[in-house]
Amino acid sequence: MASTSGKAYDRRWWTLIVLSISLLVISLDNTILNVALPTIERDLGASGSELQWIVDSYTLVFAGLLLTMGSLGDRFGRRRALAAGLLVFGTGSLLSALSTGADMLIASRALMGLGGALIMPSTLSILTNVFPAEERPKAIGIWAAVAGLGIAIGPVAGGWLIEHFDWTWVFLVNLPIVALALAGAAALVPESRNPEQARLDPLGALLSTAGLGVLTWAIIEAGGERGWTDPFTLAGFGVSLMALAAFVAWELRTRSPMLDVRLFRVRRFSGASVSIGLVFFSLFGAIFFLTMYLQEVKDYGALSAGLRVTPLAIGLVLGGPASAKLAGRIGTRIVVAAGLTIVAAAMLLMSGANAETGYGLIAASLVMMGFGMGTTMAPATESIMSSLPLAHAGVGSAMNDTVRMVGGTLGVAILGSLLSSSYGAGMEGAVQGLPAQAGAAAQGSIGGAGAVAERLGGDAGVALSRAAETAFSSAMGSTLVVAAGVALAGALVALSVLPGRERERAEKTAVIAEAAAA
Numbered sequence: 001m002a003s004t005s006g007k008a009y010d011r012r013w014w015t016l017i018v019l020s021i022s023l024l025v026i027s028l029d030n031t032i033l034n035v036a037l038p039t040i041e042r043d044l045g046a047s048g049s050e051l052q053w054i055v056d057s058y059t060l061v062f063a064g065l066l067l068t069m070g071s072l073g074d075r076f077g078r079r080r081a082l083a084a085g086l087l088v089f090g091t092g093s094l095l096s097a098l099s100t101g102a103d104m105l106i107a108s109r110a111l112m113g114l115g116g117a118l119i120m121p122s123t124l125s126i127l128t129n130v131f132p133a134e135e136r137p138k139a140i141g142i143w144a145a146v147a148g149l150g151i152a153i154g155p156v157a158g159g160w161l162i163e164h165f166d167w168t169w170v171f172l173v174n175l176p177i178v179a180l181a182l183a184g185a186a187a188l189v190p191e192s193r194n195p196e197q198a199r200l201d202p203l204g205a206l207l208s209t210a211g212l213g214v215l216t217w218a219i220i221e222a223g224g225e226r227g228w229t230d231p232f233t234l235a236g237f238g239v240s241l242m243a244l245a246a247f248v249a250w251e252l253r254t255r256s257p258m259l260d261v262r263l264f265r266v267r268r269f270s271g272a273s274v275s276i277g278l279v280f281f282s283l284f285g286a287i288f289f290l291t292m293y294l295q296e297v298k299d300y301g302a303l304s305a306g307l308r309v310t311p312l313a314i315g316l317v318l319g320g321p322a323s324a325k326l327a328g329r330i331g332t333r334i335v336v337a338a339g340l341t342i343v344a345a346a347m348l349l350m351s352g353a354n355a356e357t358g359y360g361l362i363a364a365s366l367v368m369m370g371f372g373m374g375t376t377m378a379p380a381t382e383s384i385m386s387s388l389p390l391a392h393a394g395v396g397s398a399m400n401d402t403v404r405m406v407g408g409t410l411g412v413a414i415l416g417s418l419l420s421s422s423y424g425a426g427m428e429g430a431v432q433g434l435p436a437q438a439g440a441a442a443q444g445s446i447g448g449a450g451a452v453a454e455r456l457g458g459d460a461g462v463a464l465s466r467a468a469e470t471a472f473s474s475a476m477g478s479t480l481v482v483a484a485g486v487a488l489a490g491a492l493v494a495l496s497v498l499p500g501r502e503r504e505r506a507e508k509t510a511v512i513a514e515a516a517a518a
Contacts, residue, residue, distance in 0.1 A: 007190075008130060008190040009130075009132075011188055012130045012131055012135075012139075014184075014188045015126070015127075015130050015188050015189050015190070016127060016130075016131075016139055016142060016143070017184070017188075018181060018184035018185055018188050018189055019082075019123040019126060019127055019143065019189070020123075020142065020143065020146040021177060021180055021181045021184065022082060022086060022119055022122075022123050022181040022185070023119070023120065023123045023143065023146050023147055023150070024146055024149070024150045024177065025089065025119075025150075025174050025177045025178060025181065026089070026116045026119055026120055026150070027146070027147050027148070027149065027150020027151050027154070028150045028153070028154045028157060028173075028174075029058070029112065029116070029154070029174070031150075031151050031152075031154030031155050031158070031287070032154035032155070032157050032158040032161075032170050032173075033054070033055060033154075033158065033170055034055070034154075034155065034158065034291065035155055035158035035159050035162055035170075035303075035305075035306065036158055036161075036162055036167040036170045037051050037054070037055075039162055039166065039167040040054065040105070040167050043166075043167060044099070044100075044101055044102050044105065045102070046102040046105075047102070050102040050103075050106065051102075052220070053106050054102065054105050054106055054109055055109075056220045057106045057107070057109045057110040057113065058109040058110065058112050058113040058116070059113065059216060059220070059405065059409060060110070060113065060213060060216050060217055060220070061110045061111075061113030061114055061117065061213075062113040062114075062116045062117050062120075062405060063212050063213070063215075063216040063402065063405040063406060063409065064117075064209045064210075064212045064213030064216060065113075065114060065117035065209055065213075066117050066120070066121060066212070066398045066401050066402045066405065067205075067208045067209075067212065067258065067259060067395065067398045067399065067402060068117075068205040068208060068209050068258070068398075069081065069085075069117040069118045069121060069398065070121035070122075070125065070395045070396075070397055070398025070399075070401075071201070071205065071258045071259070071395050071398070073118070073121060073122050073125060073193075074125070074193060074194040074395060075193060075194055075200065076193065077191050077192070077193045078122045078125050078126045078129070078191070078192050078193065079122075079126065079185060079189045079190065079191045079192070080191065081118050081119075081121075081122045082118070082119060082122035082123065082126065082185055082189065083182060083185050083186070084118055085115045085116065085117070085118025085119035085122060086115065086119060086178050086181050086182050086185070087115070087178075087182070088111060088112075088114055088115035088118065089112050089115025089116060089118075089119060089174065089178060090115070090174065090175055090178035090179070090182075091111065091115075092108050092109065092110075092111035092112035092113075092114070092115055093108075093112060093171045093172070093174040093175060093178070094171070094172075094175065095107075095108035095111065096108040096109060096112065096168075096171040097168040097169075097171040097172045098168075120397070120398075120401045121395075121397035121398040121400075121401055122397070123143065123397075124140075124143060124381070124385065124396075124397035124400065124401075125192075125396070125397040126189060126190075126192065127139055127140065127143055128140075128385045128396075128397070129190075129192040130190065130192075133386070136382060136385070136386070137324035137327060137328060137378070137379065137382045138321065138324045138325075140324070140378050140381050140382045140385065141320040141321040141322070141323055141324040141374075141378035142320065142321055143320075143378075143381070144316075144320040144374060144377040144378040144381055145316050145317050145319075145320030145321060145374055145378075147377070148312070148313065148316035148320070148370065148373060148374060148377065149313050149316055149317065151287070151312075152309060152310055152312040152313035152316065152370070153306075153310060153313055154306075155291060155305065155306030155309055156303065156306035156307050156309070156310060157170075157173065157306075158170050158306065159301070159303030159304075159305070159306040159307075160303055160306075161173060162303075163301075163303050200256070201251075201254060201256055201257060201258040203250055203254075204247060204250055204251055204254065204257060204258040204259070205258060207243050207244070207246050207247035207250060208244075208247050208258065208259070210239075210240075210243045211240050211241075211243035211244035211246075211247055212240075212244075212402065212406070214236050214239050214240040214243065215236075215237070215240035215241075215244070215406065216405075216406065216409055217236055218233055218236030218237045218240060219406075219409050219410055219413045220409065220413065221233045221236065222413050222414075222417070227417075228417065248261050258395065259395050259399065263387060263388065266387050267497050267498060267499050268332070268383045268384070268386070268387045268498060268499060269383070269384055269387035269388075270497060271333075271383075271493060271494060271497030271498040271499075272332070272336070272379075272380040272381070272383035272384045272387075272498065273380075273384060273399065273400070273403045274403075274490065274493050274497065275336050275340065275376060275380045275490050275493060275494045275498075276376070276377065276380045276381065276384075276400065276403050276404055276407065277403040277404070277406065277407035278340070278407060278486055278487065278489060278490030278493070279339070279340055279343060279372075279373055279376045279377065279407070279487060279490055280403075280404045280405075280407035280408040280411065281407040281408065281410055281411035281414075281415075281483075281486055282343055282344075282347065282411060282483040282484070282486050282487040282490075283343070283369065283373055283408070283411070284407075284408035284409070284411040284412050285411035285412055285414070285415030285416065285479070285483050286347060286350070286369070286411075286415070286480060286483050287309070287312075288411075288412045288415070288416060289415070289416065289419050289476050289479065290309065290350075290362075290476075291305055291306075291309065292446065292447075292472075293353065293472065293473070293476055294308055294309070294362075296446045296447060296450065296468075296469075296472065297354075297355050297446070297469045297472055297473060298355070298359075308359060308362065308363070309366065311363045311364075311366040311367045311370065312366040312367070312369060312370040312373075313370060314367055314370060315366065315367040315368060315369060315370020315371035315372070315373070315374060316370040316371070316373060316374040317370075317374070318370075318371055318374065319339070319370060319371040319372065319373065319374025319375040319378075320374035320375075320377065320378045321378070322374075322375070323335050323339065323374060323375040323376075323377075323378045323379050324378055324379070324382070326375070326379075327378075327379040327382070332379040332380070332382070332383050332498055333494055333495060333498035333499065335375060335376075335379045336375075336376050336379055336380050336383075336491075336494040336498060337491040337492075337494040337495045337498075338372075338375060338491075339371075339372045339373065339374070339375030339376030339377075339379075340372065340376050340487050340488070340490040340491035340494060341372070341487070341488065341491045342368055342369075342371060342372030342375065343368075343369055343372035343373055343376065343484075343487040344372075344484040344485070344487035344488045344491070345368060345372075345484075346365045346366070346368035346369035346372060347365070347369065347480045347481075347483050347484040347487065348480070348481065348484045349361065349364065349365045349368065350362065350365035350369075350480055351476070351477040351478075351480035351481050351484070352477065353365075353473065353476070353477070354469075354470070354473040354474075354477075355466075355469040355470065355473055372487075376490075380494075381400055383498070384396055384399065384400045385397065385400070411483070411486075415479050415482065415483055418475075418478075418479045418482060419475050419476060419479045420444075420445070420475075422474070422475035422478055422479065423445075423446065423471050423472050423475040424443050424444070426470070426471030426472075426474055426475060427442060427443045427449070427467065427468065427471045428443070429467075430442070430463075430464055430467035430468070430471070431443050431464075434452070438452045438455075442464060442468065446468045446469070446471075446472045449464060449465065449467075449468035450465060450468065452464060453465040453468070
């Protein structure tokens with residue numbers, strides 16, 4: 001039941017601070033590691049495949065376990081799940097910092113993913129239970145802004161830590177944040193759980209974990225060396241679809257479903273889920289190659305490039321809280337569609353960037369993108385959470401987090417593949433006459449082209465470097481147009497699927513009445 005009375009209500013804004021600190025440590029981890037990968041490669045002798053799995057082992061475990069962990073939090077206590085997640089995440093961070101080889105670091109990152117899968121749905125489900133309905137949109141707006149803020153400041157924090165310390169500090173920095181969140185959770189976060197104490201759904205948990213885990217693995221492999229048509233990749237997609245189909249079939253027949261899949265008939269739930277997935281598809285893909293553009297084309301260092309991504313945070317901080325008021329006045333459907341349209345416009349603006357483009361265009365695009373993302377995330381998240389009774393807030397939060405993670409992972413994989421193939425095609429003329437190995441390296445990535453150009457030296461090296469910058473800028477521009485198209489598709493989904501203002505209010509009232517009668 002909701003903890004909106006007595007001490008819990010009086011200190012609800014302090015509770016939000018603790019939840020925001022807990023969320024921040026996960027959001028930071030999504031981007032802080034990327035700038036440390038070259039140093040980790042040198043210090044641990046990691047191969048390219050091992051570097052990929054240092055990043056992806058976290059994503060794989062996190063995405064695979066979200067629904068299961070959200071369900072367990074509903075049953076056994078959301079504060080308990082939050083505290084357990086923080087302890088596991090902190091332990092994984094410490095072991096990551098102490099890693100002496102790539103295999104140990106991959107395993108430690110997987111442990112961090114387990115902790116993250118406990119933390120993230122707990123933060124939103126606790127928030128939903130602590131704040132009354134009239135204050136919940138504003139609180140979720142702040143929650144959404146913090147989630148985006150961590151993503152935006154991660155590269156800055158990582159660059160600064162690498163320049164002043166070493167790669168282990170991108171993990172050690174988590175420990176004081178975890179300690180602060182644990183202390184705050186013990187003192188300021190009330191416990192809540194599903195009062196029905198429904199039976200566990202082990203088969204549903206197994207099928208959802210297998211389906212989401214294998215799906216995430218297949219997406220990662222598709223965007224990597226295997227590619228989309230590799231038999232193992234295709235088999236992964238097939239297995240994941242079968243597991244998820246079996247999950248849906250089981251949830252429809254069991255008396256105690258982990259996730260009531262009938263919720264997807266509710267337009268507020270399904271429309272908001274698709275909108276969040278598409279905005280993260282576009283955003284994560286864009287951020288992935290924007291950081292490459294800033295470092296490889298504009299020649300900024302890791303810290304300088306990270307600092308130049310921070311305007312995204314400004315837009316997020318402005319867009320998240322403001323969207324709550326807008327949604328209350330004109331409805332979620334219009335606000336979410338407008339936010340996705342702003343994201344699309346920002347990407348179209350950024351698509352004109354090249355080697356000679358000034359930073360002002362990038363900064364303006366990032367502020368727009370952050371504002372559009374914040375405007376989309378907060379009301380869409382509130383729409384998902386208000387579609388469920390408070391007793392099932394953990395599963396609702398996990399569903400929200402799952403579509404974010406799967407959408408973002410798909411964005412990096414698909415948009416990254418488009419960028420890579422477009423860049424390779426643009427370099428065909430420039431690599432003619434080079435030795436086969438050097439030509440393959442230059443055509444494979446802009447980083448490889450830079451290394452080959454450095455070895456060539458002289459006018460030939462300068463010419464190859466400029467050709468690579470031109471090819472990458474062109475490829476980034478065309479890929480950003482695709483990302484903008486996806487964001488616009490999300491806006492159309494929001495307009496066509498999300499209910500109008502009056503129906504939205506009626507559906508919220510029905511959920512509240514159903515919970516009161518239960």
